[in-house]
Amino acid sequence: MNNQDAVVLALTVVAAIILPGLANWGFSTLGYPWVGSAVWALGYGLGVVFIWYEWVRPLDITGPEGVSRSEDSGE
Template identity: 30%
Template sequence: MDRGDIALALALLVGVALTGQVAGLVRSAGFSAASGLVWPIGYGSIVLAAWYVWIRPIDLRAPTPGDADPWGADSEESPEADR
């Protein structure tokens, strides 16, 4: 388990647990209507943070002809080279 896995697990645990705790506190304070807003705001912020930290940095574009080979050089000859 590396640091990224631990950070992901901790972020999800804190996000889910904290959202539930805040919703319970708001409901126990007598604001049951506001408690219904805590859930989408809490989970929406978890999704937004996960997107920003883990998904946004991924490079999903197609490579251009000048880019380096992302897979590295092949050590085996291709079958077309034997023909």
């Protein structure tokens, strides 16, 4: 992992986990717990989508070529 990857990972953690949590705490202490929960859910959800889009989606998760499973193999 190079320095740029580490910075991107740190910023992603801050944006997806820490900021929504702090916003939830802030709105809850101001007397708006539902707004805080909505901001937390939206921020956390968008963070999960971002992580999937940037890191998981580009992965080539396939089995080896040339290996097939016949339907009458008895398994």
